[in-house]
Amino acid sequence: MAEAEGAGQPDAVLLAPLSEDTFLHNLHVRYKRDIIYTYVGNALVSVNPCRALPLYSAELVRAYLARPPYQLPPHLYAITATAYRWVRDRNESQCIVITGESGAGKTEAARVCLQCAVLAGAPCAPAARAPAARAPAPALAAAGTLLEAFGNAATARNHNASRFGKLLEIEFDFKGEPVGGHITHSGVSVCVSPERLRLQRAWEHYRVLRGAPAEAAPASPRRAAPSTAPPAAPPAVDQDRDHFAFTMPAEAGKRCSLGILDVYGFESLARNGLERLLINYAAERVQAAVTGATLRREQDEYAREGLAWRPLAYADHEAAAALLDAGPDSVLGALRDCSARGASDAAFLQRLQRRRHPRLLVLPPDRFHRSRLQYYGYGTAAAQRLVRVHVRARSAGALRAAGGRARRPAAGAASPRASPGPRADDPVRAARALLRSLPIPSAEFAYGRSRVFIRSPRTVWELEALRAARVAALVVRAQRAWRRHRERRRARAAAVLARAWRRHRARRPAPLARAAAGVLWRAWCTAARRRYLAALWRRLPARHLSPACAGWPACAAPRLLARTDALLRRLHHAWRCRLYRAAFDQTARNRMREKVTASVLFKERKANYGCSVAHPFVGDYVRLRASAAWRRGLGAAGDRYVVFADVVGKVARSSGRVARCLAVLSTGALLLLDARSLRLKRRVPAQSVYRLSLSPYADDLLVVHVRASGAGALDSSAEELSQCSSRDVPDAPGCLFGGEAAWRRRGDVVVRTVHVLELATKLFLVVQNAVGAPPHVNIATEFEANFGQQLVTLSFHALGEGGGARLLRRGSRMDVLV
Numbered sequence: 067m068a069e070a071e072g073a074g075q076p077d078a079v080l081l082a083p084l085s086e087d088t089f090l091h092n093l094h095v096r097y098k099r100d101i102i103y104t105y106v107g108n109a110l111v112s113v114n115p116c117r118a119l120p121l122y123s124a125e126l127v128r129a130y131l132a133r134p135p136y137q138l139p140p141h142l143y144a145i146t147a148t149a150y151r152w153v154r155d156r157n158e159s160q161c162i163v164i165t166g167e168s169g170a171g172k173t174e175a176a177r178v179c180l181q182c183a184v185l186a187g188a189p190c191a192p193a194a195r196a197p198a199a200r201a202p203a204p205a206l207a208a209a210g211t212l213l214e215a216f217g218n219a220a221t222a223r224n225h226n227a228s229r230f231g232k233l234l235e236i237e238f239d240f241k242g243e244p245v246g247g248h249i250t251h252s253g254v255s256v257c258v259s260p261e262r263l264r265l266q267r268a269w270e271h272y273r274v275l276r277g278a279p280a281e282a283a284p285a286s287p288r289r290a291a292p293s294t295a296p297p298a299a300p301p302a303v304d305q306d307r308d309h310f311a312f313t314m315p316a317e318a319g320k321r322c323s324l325g326i327l328d329v330y331g332f333e334s335l336a337r338n339g340l341e342r343l344l345i346n347y348a349a350e351r352v353q354a355a356v357t358g359a360t361l362r363r364e365q366d367e368y369a370r371e372g373l374a375w376r377p378l379a380y381a382d383h384e385a386a387a388a389l390l391d392a393g394p395d396s397v398l399g400a401l402r403d404c405s406a407r408g409a410s411d412a413a414f415l416q417r418l419q420r421r422r423h424p425r426l427l428v429l430p431p432d433r434f435h436r437s438r439l440q441y442y443g444y445g446t447a448a449a450q451r452l453v454r455v456h457v458r459a460r461s462a463g464a465l466r467a468a469g470g471r472a473r474r475p476a477a478g479a480a481s482p483r484a485s486p487g488p489r490a491d492d493p494v495r496a497a498r499a500l501l502r503s504l505p506i507p508s509a510e511f512a513y514g515r516s517r518v519f520i521r522s523p524r525t526v527w528e529l530e531a532l533r534a535a536r537v538a539a540l541v542v543r544a545q546r547a548w549r550r551h552r553e554r555r556r557a558r559a560a561a562v563l564a565r566a567w568r569r570h571r572a573r574r575p576a577p578l579a580r581a582a583a584g585v586l587w588r589a590w591c592t593a594a595r596r597r598y599l600a601a602l603w604r605r606l607p608a609r610h611l612s613p614a615c616a617g618w619p620a621c622a623a624p625r626l627l628a629r630t631d632a633l634l635r636r637l638h639h640a641w642r643c644r645l646y647r648a649a650f651d652q653t654a655r656n657r658m659r660e661k662v663t664a665s666v667l668f669k670e671r672k673a674n675y676g677c678s679v680a681h682p683f684v685g686d687y688v689r690l691r692a693s694a695a696w697r698r699g700l701g702a703a704g705d706r707y708v709v710f711a712d713v714v715g716k717v718a719r720s721s722g723r724v725a726r727c728l729a730v731l732s733t734g735a736l737l738l739l740d741a742r743s744l745r746l747k748r749r750v751p752a753q754s755v756y757r758l759s760l761s762p763y764a765d766d767l768l769v770v771h772v773r774a775s776g777a778g779a780l781d782s783s784a785e786e787l788s789q790c791s792s793r794d795v796p797d798a799p800g801c802l803f804g805g806e807a808a809w810r811r812r813g814d815v816v817v818r819t820v821h822v823l824e825l826a827t828k829l830f831l832v833v834q835n836a837v838g839a840p841p842h843v844n845i846a847t848e849f850e851a852n853f854g855q856q857l858v859t860l861s862f863h864a865l866g867e868g869g870g871a872r873l874l875r876r877g878s879r880m881d882v883l884v
């Protein structure tokens with residue numbers, strides 16, 4: 067408790083020596099320094115400063131909430147925070163009982179406690195805060211103010227004296243947040259009303275303190291707050307006085323509540339009427355309950371436990387209260403009886419006088435209202451002594467730990483040593499041994515028969531802190547042990563399972579292994595097939611490519627899928643061929659036929675065949691079909707269907723020189739025309755062609771062998787005769803032999819053209835179509851050709867010089883140098 071030097075003892079229990087003088091001196095020293103609060107064990111003495119002191123703030127509330135009790139200077143906040151912690155953490159209802167004389171500051175203290183409880187229960191997060199209108203504690207405070215406005219009065223001791231006792235209750239949920247509240251008050255008594263009204267209200271006080279009759283109370287007065295009706299179950303004075311202050315809030319429903327009981331204060335004025343009697347009677351009852359709950363019960367317990375304890379004499383409020391309310395002969399019993407019978411005040415006084423109680427002094431009626439009640443003087447003195455007795459009881463080393471929590475088990479838990487030395491059947495010795503091991507002076511403890519008593523509340527809280535730390539350590543140790551145990555059990559179970567499995571496998575290894583391998587193999591095959599098909603689908607050759615394209619993705623698992631792969635490849639190829647064929651028209655088919663024929667005739671026989679494959683057979687290279695001159699002339703005559711037309715070189719048989727002319731192949735004949743005028747120079751009918759000769763080299767020479775006789779030849783000769791004029795010079799292009807005999811026998815045709823294979827193929831097909839039998843295709847390095855009157859041997863020589871072929875005529879030989 068950090069307080070300034072010389073500020074006295076914050077806890078009167080620690081005063082040495084403890085006497086009435088030292089106790090009052092301590093309060094005085096503190097009061098002079100504006101320290102109005104002093105502990106007496108776990109009770110708090112507050113001295114009214116009668117002026118505003120800076121002792122209250124929200125920050126201070128938070129500080130008291132954050133720190134354990136007895137670590138900060140004595141304060142109402144500490145009392146409230148401790149009570150709140152018990153409600154929140156231990157789920158036990160608590161009540162703060164505030165007693166004292168009128169004007170001592172009870173109502174102010176109750177207000178401070180209420181504010182502290184409100185702040186303690188307020189949720190930290192702003193979003194979680196209850197709307198102001200629904201927050202219960204502010205409503206309680208407001209209701210208290212309202213009650214004060216109607217029920218308070220200015221007296222000689224207090225300008226704002228309460229004329230009613232009230233119990234403020236705040237209910238908390240399991241999180242410690244306030245969820246509701248009640249004010250239960252014991253009636254209002256205002257001294258400005260007529261005499262009868264005063265008596266009636268004073269009677270209400272009496273009824274409340276005796277327990278209101280059932281018919282006069284609402285069904286659930288605790289829920290009807292604020293209520294001016296007497297409660298059906300008010301503080302149970304005549305039921306269980308020992309529990310008056312402490313058990314009453316615990317009856318308030320299922321939720322735990324924090325109650326603040328603010329009752330009337332003792333009053334002794336110049337004129338004391340029935341109302342004052344009843345007010346003071348209520349205060350007596352409260353004091354009796356507090357005394358019973360603390361001094362008497364504790365002293366009884368000390369005696370039971372056999373402590374070295376010097377009994378303390380204290381004023382027994384119970385006797386004074388019993389004089390007032392016990393039985394029909396008590397003061398209030400007689401008053402009730404006289405009131406019920408309508409008896410006069412004199413009759414009432416006579417009845418009291420007849421009782422002859424040593425503590426009861428009955429004065430004549432004329433002095434009754436002017437003098438102080440004897441009873442009252444006794445009660446005041448008793449109240450003043452109460453606190454001092456209380457202090458001595460605590461400081462004599464007999465302060466019991468809260469709820470007996472410092473008994474042996476609690477101390478054992480706080481001890482760092484796991485096992486106490488003494489025998490377990492002697493709990494006191496065991497507790498002694500345990501407590502000696504703690505870092506707390508042994509003077510703090512007194513040992514009873516079954517309990518340990520602790521001198522200072524601070525020690526209790528230190529023990530609690532030690533216990534909490536010890537519990538945490540024990541929990542960790544228990545968790546660790548449990549985990550180790552669990553791991554061990556798991557390991558053991560795993561070992562048992564593994565052993566059983568191995569034994570089982572050893573008994574039946576083959577079928578199981580085979581079955582497992584089969585399952586695995588099937589799963590692997592399925593996965594491999596799936597992978598293969600997915601990859602194949604993505605990597606198939608493009609559709610637009612020719613079926614001749616041999617592209618095909620490699621098979622990833624040839625051992626498993628080679629056959630499937632081959633079958634799919636064939637299937638795919640057939641499918642692509644089908645697509646290719648479906649896209650074919652008649653023209654394309656003819657061209658394909660020509661290409662196929664060329665392949666049959668020249669593949670691997672003629673050196674320049676490879677170059678011709680990629681070259682399409684266009685046929686009409688000079689666009690003869692579109693020529694108007696052609697359509698008017700020869701085209702109209704019968705050679706309408708042009709199969710091939712191109713400018714070629716015609717070889718002069720005498721010298722081997724080459725002359726340009728237009729070679730036209732129709733479906734009926736091979737025509738040689740003048741390239742410019744399209745004048746026919748020679749027409750070779752298809753029927754007269756019987757052989758085609760070419761060299762195996764890459765030259766462009768084609769020899770068309772023409773039959774020397776036959777119907778076709780004669781027809782052709784006659785035709786030629788009609789077309790050839792006598793003006794033709796012997797070596798004019800298109801006429802191999804000049805003169806008159808030229809038309810009779812003109813021999814074979816020798817031409818040079820870059821499209822030699824195309825011309826040969828087409829001529830082959832034309833002859834085949836015209837005659838019904840194909841001409842012979844002769845591919846050789848040496849062959850004979852009919853040069854009109856003479857057979858000439860054409861001999862081909864591959865020199866590899868590059869450029870075109872050179873022709874050299876030497877007698878009956880013509881050498882072609884390639």
Ligand SMILES: Nc1ncnc2c1ncn2[C@@H]1O[C@H](COP(=O)(O)OP(=O)(O)OP(=O)(O)O)[C@@H](O)[C@H]1O
Nearest residue numbers: 116117118168169170171172173174224227228331
């Ligand atoms: N802690 C305090 N700080 C400042 N002033 C206080 C304090 N306590 C009490 N007072 C002053 O004392 C006056 C009387 O206090 P209060 O009404 O709380 O007394 P009481 O014990 O409730 O009296 P009664 O029993 O007659 O109602 C208050 O009006 C206030 O002016």
